[in-house]
Amino acid sequence: METVLVVEDESGMRRFLHDALSTAGFTVVEAHTAALAEQLANEARPAAILMDLGLPDADGISLLRRLRAWCATPVIVLSARHREDDKVMALDAGADDYLTKPFSTSELLARIRVALRHAHKLTFTSNPVLTVGPFRIDQTRHEVTIDGTLIHLTPIEFKLLALLARHAGKVLTHRQLLQEVWGPLNNHQTHHLRVHMAALRRKIEQDSRWPRWLTTEAGVGYRLRDE
Amino acid sequence: MTRTSWSAEELRTLLSTVSHDLRTPLSVITGRASVLRATVREEHRRDLDTIVHEAQRLSRTLENLLAITEARDATSREWVPVEELVGGVLARLESSLEGRPVEVSVPDDLLAHIDPVRGELLLANLLDHAATHTPVGAPLELSATRNGRAVAIEVSSKSPELRAAHAQAQVTQRAGRADGLALAACQTIITAYGGTLEASERVGGGTVFHIHLPDGEALPDLADPGALTEMPSKEVD
Numbered sequence: 001m002e003t004v005l006v007v008e009d010e011s012g013m014r015r016f017l018h019d020a021l022s023t024a025g026f027t028v029v030e031a032h033t034a035a036l037a038e039q040l041a042n043e044a045r046p047a048a049i050l051m052d053l054g055l056p057d058a059d060g061i062s063l064l065r066r067l068r069a070w071c072a073t074p075v076i077v078l079s080a081r082h083r084e085d086d087k088v089m090a091l092d093a094g095a096d097d098y099l100t101k102p103f104s105t106s107e108l109l110a111r112i113r114v115a116l117r118h119a120h121k122l123t124f125t126s127n128p129v130l131t132v133g134p135f136r137i138d139q140t141r142h143e144v145t146i147d148g149t150l151i152h153l154t155p156i157e158f159k160l161l162a163l164l165a166r167h168a169g170k171v172l173t174h175r176q177l178l179q180e181v182w183g184p185l186n187n188h189q190t191h192h193l194r195v196h197m198a199a200l201r202r203k204i205e206q207d208s209r210w211p212r213w214l215t216t217e218a219g220v221g222y223r224l225r226d227e
Numbered sequence: 228m229t230r231t232s233w234s235a236e237e238l239r240t241l242l243s244t245v246s247h248d249l250r251t252p253l254s255v256i257t258g259r260a261s262v263l264r265a266t267v268r269e270e271h272r273r274d275l276d277t278i279v280h281e282a283q284r285l286s287r288t289l290e291n292l293l294a295i296t297e298a299r300d301a302t303s304r305e306w307v308p309v310e311e312l313v314g315g316v317l318a319r320l321e322s323s324l325e326g327r328p329v330e331v332s333v334p335d336d337l338l339a340h341i342d343p344v345r346g347e348l349l350l351a352n353l354l355d356h357a358a359t360h361t362p363v364g365a366p367l368e369l370s371a372t373r374n375g376r377a378v379a380i381e382v383s384s385k386s387p388e389l390r391a392a393h394a395q396a397q398v399t400q401r402a403g404r405a406d407g408l409a410l411a412a413c414q415t416i417i418t419a420y421g422g423t424l425e426a427s428e429r430v431g432g433g434t435v436f437h438i439h440l441p442d443g444e445a446l447p448d449l450a451d452p453g454a455l456t457e458m459p460s461k462e463v464d
Contacts, residue, residue: 010251016258023262080250082293084344101250102257102286104279105265191306191338195449198308202335209313209331216315219344 005046034058068094074115084219114169164224291412361386394426
């Protein structure tokens with residue numbers, strides 16, 4: 001049975017997460033402070049960490065940075081809708097994903113599933129052929145098929161899709177996408193990324209106005225859904 | 228000693244604190260109801276769905292409240308494909324639209340100059356307002372075009388139930404009922420960008436919301452993004 005560490009100072013929220021996760025078969029350990037969270041992340045060896053960014057003794061971002069110095073466990077941040085800057089900061093500081101409050105049990109479990117799946121496979125050394133939903137992305141031949149039909153992408157669109165597919169189910173921030181695709185010294189702005197994404201979406205979605213796979217996380221980044 | 232007035236700053240802090248304090252119980256209510264939903268018999272599920280739905284509505288009310296307090300000093304804006312905004316909005320409204328058709332007419336290459344989070348809230352509020360005031364399943368329309376140095380966006384419904392005069396009254400009124408708050412938030416957002424929001428009668432029946440959103444700077448040249456070397460970029464450390 002896998003353990004999930006819940007870092008949350010509100011007791012009502014902690015109890016809800018405890019019940020939802022233990023019903024789903026996880027062992028739950030709880031921390032209401034950053035200090036306890038760091039201790040339990042080490043002692044309880046959780047498979048995933050759920051973290052609210054507002055803690056009484058430290059801000060969540062610095063806790064995240066301290067954890068990331070020694071711990072690769074997936075971290076899912078819990079945050080409010082209008083706090084997009086916090087989410088971006090947390091993701092850039094090493095969080096794997098986020099959940100916007102209020103969320104339902106099914107959203108919670110879906111995010112945890114994705115995070116655990118990523119932790120279980122070594123993403124970058126895996127098969128050069130990625131399969132996500134109807135997409136098959138051959139990274140050596142630079143070919144993409146949708147349900148077996150070859151589609152034509154520009155080199156940048158291919159890089160974007162392959163990158164998102166390597167992190168399928170997870171959100172990637174604008175900054176992460178810009179750095180990976182255009183390099184760390186790029187001086188492109190977010191709108192360049194948006195325009196390429198819009199073009200990619202028109203090629204891979206049946207209806208680009210109702211995207212089924214390539215979703216926009218406003219103010220944060222993009223996600224290629226895998227379920 | 229009695230306080231007679233609050234400064235704008237105090238009011239903002241108060242609203243921000245209130246919405247933070249309300250958010251956690253709302254999250255607990257939504258979460259608890261969804262835990263229960265998995266354990267109860269079919270006939271009780273609808274009750275729990277209603278609890279979740281209403282908690283989500285309240286959560287959106289809070290979001291609008293915050294948008295009103297924050298939009299006035301909103302200067303942040305970027306170039307966003309309108310199609311991308313629309314995609315985000317439709318995904319977000321999936322449960323409240325209940326599968327009703329939304330006819331979208333937006334050029335592929337149309338860019339708007341707006342904060343994407345506020346832009347989504349703006350369009351989501353208008354579509355949601357139209358959906359709330361028209362029969363289930365009645366189609367909605369959303370169209371956008373460039374109009375010189377501005378973008379014109381229209382959200383409309385043919386249904387006579389959505390009354391223009393009523394909508395216009397709510398757009399101009401600063402507070403009121405729950406959907407009045409949503410429209411007031413739209414008005415505040417669009418005004419912060421120097422634009423306008425109006426409701427009028429739709430030709431052939433129903434109501435149209437017109438958004439006029441002026442650009443804050445010259446349209447970027449996207450033909451060769453690599454050539455834009457002089458642009459300051461926050462992406463570079």
